[in-house]
Amino acid sequence: MLESYAAIGMMISTAFFMGGSLLLLGWLIRPSKPSPAKEQPYESGVPDVRPPRGRYTSRFYIVALLFVIFDIEAIFLFPWAVAFDQLALYGYIQVLVFISLLLFGLLYEWKKGALEWA
């Protein structure tokens, strides 16, 4: 089993090596003539005046919170699914309660407007 992970580790490092060598090759043969005009951030032709990393909508934050809740749900469901036959009816009823609570939470968020994007 551990050997499998070693193989995956080697695959990742090989991929890094391949990517790195491609970049190195590009660095060796491509031209490099930087100029102030080239280094301007692209603003559809408008000169950039405002700082680029300004404030953005907090909706993204809410989505992140929702994600954490439901991803944890998924993590709980995976082991249950693997051991489904052993856990049988008792496990199923527990998951039923668990999912019902989460569906209720989803309904609450929905009605409260946490899922509206505007």
Added chain:
Amino acid sequence: MPLELVHPDWGLIVPQLIIVGTIIAILTADLILPRDKQGAVSWIAMVGLVASLASLLTIDWTAGDTTFNEMFRADSFSLFINIVVLAAGVLAVMISSSYVQSLEERGTMPMPEYLVLVMFSILGAMIVGASGDLLILFIGIEMGSLATYVLTGFARRRMTSLEGALKYFLLGSFSSAILVFGMAWIYGTTGTTSIPEISQQVGTIMSGEQFPEPALLLALLLVAIGLAFKIAAVPFHMWTPDAYQGAPTPVSAYMSVVPKVAGFAALVRVLAEGLGPLSDTWLLLIAILAIITMFYGNVVAISQRDVKRMLAYSSIGHTGYILVGLAAYSNDVPIDMSIGSVLFYLFAYTFMNIGAFAVVTWLQHRGQGVDLDSFNGLGVRSPLTALAMTVFMFSLMGVPPLIGFYAKYYVILAAIEAEMIWLAVAVVLASAVSAFFYLRVVVAMYFNNPEGEWRPQATPLLGLGLLIMAVGTVALGFFSGPVLDLAMNWVDAFEV
């Protein structure tokens, strides 16, 4: 091949399950009811709390049963904590429903969300009381704390409320981190998170040793500091005045009791039960903490003009008194007053302190501020309310035959039985100091002339709550015996 599943005994957690059900019911009502009818949810909350209180009768608490792999316990200690917390919850809902709906910029405080947070905090405290494992204990503390942070900042248009909430939140999360760190050291030393097993392990480690292991000492220190934050013991009280002053008044009332009860329940579970064999070490620590806390709180309270701030310092002072009960703990004496006196004090404190804050709320409903001047002439304007406030003040001061007197009496008795006469003397001295600022409120009510605009308003539920608390403060003083007997049952619970 079905797995061998451990079926938990759901019967033991019925009171907690009822609270969870109530939370879901409130949330559902929030979705269904139109905005102007949401005041009705406070009745759902009350029904849930009372049902939970009633369901305490269905469990045999003397058996000391456990469930969820001994993580969850139904013993006499958790019974008492449940009673105190649920009673405090009922009173808090009674005094807050009109406040949340009509004060602090009408409509900015949604009632259902407020109640859900209160219920979560109550649930957290109940879980702490019933915990047989450090992990459950921590989950309970956090569940309660997180809800209370939000409640503190619930008046979200008022800067002082937000400031208090932020201070409370920052210090609270630091203290939680310290607490978990301490728990990690306990786990590292004993190899278990189960509180009874910790007690055994520590007993084994301590037997034959003159000095405890440094790792255990460190764990003890970290846990004590972490929990001292939660109960607002000096020098870990910094958040208290700002949070109490900034929070909406019913929230101040609520958070002066329930999180404190949870904190003391955790202290008792961890120190007295888990680290009981180490008591020689921590008793002195707690005793010193108690003395600093009671004197600091009571002395600083003298200079406060803002009544909410004054009550905040007074609650710090009371933390000191309750700590005296814990400091009198010993695992030798067969009949030990200590934890019983702590529990009784928490019970008494629930009535008189929520009562005092309720009177402030009552005044705010009538267009008054929260400083001492707004009490001027209350004896003329509303003799009954003034009488109730007098009862609460005298009780907080410790005047017989009110319940506050018996609370202090049992704490002092516990200290004397533990041969800590100096601690008993300190309690008496600090009480004498506290008389000054408590009496000042009474003087303002009866000897000053009324001033400022007075807007009569009907607040029936708040009035009923005040009545219950005032009567309770007087009557339970007369009949303190049965309550104390109930509190003294902790001895059965902690047979280690």
Added chain:
Amino acid sequence: MDANLLSSYIFAVIVLNVLLGLMAYMTYIERKVMAAMQDRIGPNRTGPVGLLQPIADGLKLLVKEDIIPKHADRRIFLLAPLLSFVLAPVAAAVIPFGDSITVFGHEVNLYVADINVAVLYFLAIGSMGVFGIILGGYASANRYSLLGGLRAAAQVISYEIILGLSLIGVIILSGSLSLVEIVNQQSETLTIGPLQLPNWFILSQPLAFIIFLIAAVAETNRAPFDLPEAETELIGGFHTEYSGFRFSFFFLAEYISMIVISLFAATIFLGGTDGPIQDGVWWLALKACIFLFFYIWLRTTVPRFRYDQLMGLAWKVLLPLVLINILLTGFIRLWGLGML
């Protein structure tokens, strides 16, 4: 290094290179197919019927200047494309390409790794791919890029949940997270009355399959869910400021993810290497090609979603559906086992 590990490693290198090559011709095929659908000719100048076009494109990108904008966070800006590029093909490590074969008297497994959490591994690596996009968008110090990165983050984490939950039904049926085991179970025959059907999970989990398909398209940021790079509003989104070979890395990563997720879908729902005659990697390739064609087809037919529609679809439609699917699957499974 022992022989098993060495053979796994060699196989891994082969997978990486094949994926890269496939990706190059994937772009060519996409352009040809799209052209055909839109009644155009498509690339036809470089080589016979334009077959050398991908190589020409690659060479051109390789020799282009690499521009780094003035305010960019240089280190992250330089590293982000590489991260995307590395993580995309690595997810293929757990996909079984067939039974073991004998090469030079040595038995070689046709997969890089058979781990017992293969499904979780795939989901984990798949969702890490978006890090490159977020970091690239953030590091560019450009409004469009930042918005593109944020959109990508929100989109991927929303559909990540759907993707994961849609697989729960399959796992209930298979009782394993190992892809080798899942493929083995699908090679059995299902007999319903006179019908002899393969035990592919698409037949027992049709709803999960459709949901998985939608989530997979969103997860790879492809049309109609390509909002992180929406040209008309974000000028390319997270890769606005990228040029030269770093830009092509994002491009590579996107196409490789498409291929890998198609392979994964074929493995999970269509029986992987299982086929009516002579099981083998060709069946897997054929099935993956169906998915890839579906990707291109979608791109030419369906207009881009609006952002609120995108999030609404995930949270309000797919999430409840997928949870109901789990409960239904569990119920039917219990019934089938006689455990009710």
